[in-house]
Amino acid sequence: MSTFNWIIQLVYVAAASCFVLGLHLMNTPATARRGNQLSTGGMVAAIAATLAIIIHAGTISATGWIVMLAGGLLGGGAGLYAARTVQMTAMPQLVSIFNAVGGGAAALVAIHDYINLAGRAAGPAESITITTLLDVLIGAVTFSGSIIAAGKLQGLISAAPVTFPGSRVINMAAAAIAAAASVYLIVTPSVPMLLVVIAAALVFGVTMVLPIGGADMPVVISLLNAFTGTAVAMAGFVIGNWALIIAGALVGASGGILTKLMADAMNRSLGNIMIGGFGTGDGGAAAALGPGGDVRSIAADDAAIQLAYAQKVIIVPGYGLAAAQAQHAVAELAGVLEERGIEVSYAIHPVAGRMPGHMNVLLAEANVPYPLLKEMDEINPEFPRADVALVIGANDVTNPAARRAGTAISGMPILDVDHAKSIIVIKRSMASGYAGIDNELYVNPKTSMFFGDAKTALTELTAAVKTLVA
């Protein structure tokens, strides 16, 4: 190995180390920005090293330079524009699009590599074909699946589970065709057959995500993120580059961990998700009639009295809060309460948003200090000490029925909201949540319902507290 190659390889090792250390620094909010900068530093080094390889080899054509620079500038510009302008509520869509293009790019690298090799006489060696195939399969599934996921999150495609007669059959057929064509390719090099693999994988990606309901999106995005990482690692095998293998493996691990966390938080097994047990929403049409018991509704003034004379208030935000764009309204109410010396904290369920950690970002944007954002395990023991638990737009994750066997959400980890001394629920109607069952919390004698849109209700509540304490 020449000195030049040595240096290049060492730069790649340094870049990979930067990724690891950058991710390590993300273990606290205080150091996370430095982590992001460090891993980007690694990226710049890796790109510079690759430029050095290309210049050193000197075989690139002028067209090659133009294509590379034009593609890089166009993509980089699009990424910059999207990153600068995206609303925090739309973050899941953006991450989905990033997953899509990452998987797509990885697949394209493998496709190009295969076509190049197949063009030569001997045909590719068997082992190359297997990693190339994995790269193409995973990359293509990620690409089409993530685009569908983004479409659902953006509301362009119905967020409800989309099924049509035979959709499951098409999904299975696509998987079978992709598998059969892959086996054929391992034995016989054939470019047309590669196109069949690509097409089948794209169809599989679409039919995998279409039947999945909106509230399952945190799992889907995490899973597709893991797929993208794996596809990139496979691309590293294909072109023999360790930096790609390491970076891809890190992203694969990250997506894998998040998938597991989200699946646990929704009480679904990973196997169940992979095979397609998604979208409980379609099953069994709900336990129709209410459990009986009285629902108390409460007016703004009375709710304000409860809040203003509490010592400790725990706010439980759910997706309904984000959907109503009420993050700032809740932060304002919390501010008024804190000025009175009331201890306010936020109980964040892992699947409170549309992607892992989404609710935390939304509240951070509304200027809520991060030490107040508590994870489920941390906050649950505190509910018995809370005078008021204020539930806003959260439903299934607060339903005590999850503790009993035999309900649709049995075994799902929930926030122990019912342990608080009193509970106020802000909700538009008595409609059931994603799991399609009634929430027993609402008929708890300690619970009062404040019916209304989250944003309007919070504004009224804040005004009422202000007049009360003025």
Add this chain to the structure above:
Amino acid sequence: MTTALLTDITIFVLALLVGFEVISKVPATLHTPLMSAANSIHGIILVGAMLIAATANNALGYVLAFVAAAFAAMNVVGGYVVTGRMLKMFRRRPAPAPASEPGKASAAGQTAAANGSGSRA
């Protein structure tokens, strides 16, 4: 099975294990920035896109290289910028109005009235 492939597999497995170890320590609060940072990191595929641009020698090769480079660059730049934007929002204390000091003082005496008062309609 070649030695090179075996080395690649070793690196892949070890990197996966390191990834599990490091990322399991990231708090739930930061999971969204973690994902967008991961988006930026898998933009490393840009290296692959650049290398295919360097070896492409026909129209199809150039098209593939162009699209791959655009996709990958979108990941690198977009992932980095949006992660930075999010992380800037995470503050220990509220920034503009530092007045509110979550404290012990005032409300202690008044709380007795809070619970079970006639506040239910």
